[in-house]
Amino acid sequence: MTDYRSIFAEGLWRNNVVLSQCLALCPLLAVTSSATNGLGLGLATLAVMVCANLLASVFQPAISRAVRIPINILMIATLVTLTDLLLNAWMHSLHKVLGLFIPLIVTNCAILGRVESFASKQAPVPAIADGVAMGLGFTWVLVVLGGFREVLGSGTLFADASLLLGSSFEFLELTIIPDYRGLLLMILPPGGFLVLGFMLMAQRLLQTWLQSRQLRIQGEQSCA
């Protein structure tokens, strides 16, 4: 019996790709100059992660340990290239927004990490669940990080979201600070490191607080 609740808790929070494993920082810092960009890369990564986990779990009995890593790398690179080609041909406006980031997915060690440490030891359904959980965990961190940098750096939130999601999502495009002259530092790479640093700090503080609260509750229960 697989514990799906714990799979999702792991992916979204406890073992989050960015906040806890500190993986995938290269594409993360490169694209999060806006919330829309973060969302785009997050969704693309999610899709590749789910497919990679599924394939790894299906073919796991046939693959020997000795050649597992090269085969997994080959599989991920192929998936990413296929995604790039298909998007370019049939979802061209999406590809114009995402195109830059798709090759970056290959550099994302988090995908190989999940395939290696989870999917290649699990049945297909839990492997898919893990891909979804880890991908969503990655996506929300990207969106929050991109959102902070965008609001502080250019005073908008979700600018150009309609290019990514279609014109029905135009309501997402907000100007938080009108006539803002922009804080360049936040858009440039140092801003990525700064905001990520603050997010990591917040995550650690929250985690410590949660743990101490849990201990206190346990203590009270044992006293009673």
Added chain:
Amino acid sequence: MLPCIQKQLDRIRDNTSYQASSLAAATAIATGLLLLVSQLTAPAIAMRQQEDQQMALALVMPSERYSNNILATAKSFRLDGRTYQLFTAFDNGVSAGYVVETEADGYAGPIKLMIGLDERLQIIGVRVLSHAETPGLGDKIEVSKHKWITSFDGLSLANTGDDKWQVKKDGGQFDQFSGATITPRAVVRQVHQTLRDMESVANQQATEQLSAAEQGASS
């Protein structure tokens, strides 16, 4: 799985030739898939790129100005190491202007420019197709961020002297952006250079046509 099958499987998987052939098979499948999909998507991608180019052209050359298939007139040429992609517009057989695609040396790599010129080589419009300039500083050359690029509209070598084709800091007539002078300087220089190169190209074409006409008349 039954233990005996499991054991059998383990023995097969430990075999080096099995490992090598499984890696080879995986590579073959991946290559096949990529080949197939790239074949399937090639025409669609080419069509999308053509649409993109058409849209970029429409930015600097309004479609009511010409009647020919402007994309089919694409011609690349080099002049003293500078590369240009030239599209010639005709309106019912009469020259209606040019669209020139060229690159300026930006602060962080090439800035791809598209310049529309009317038949007297006066600028209709200039647009930046792609660039890698600093966000928030150099990216004001994009028309969606700042109207600076429209300051080229209507200019030509005839109505703007050589010394005016510079940013204000260098004594010319174009604004620079605070904190970013290199980017506008590069764009101004390249647009000016393109106008001068286009003048020589147009002159050359005119002479060729004239000599062709003369040959036609004498024979």
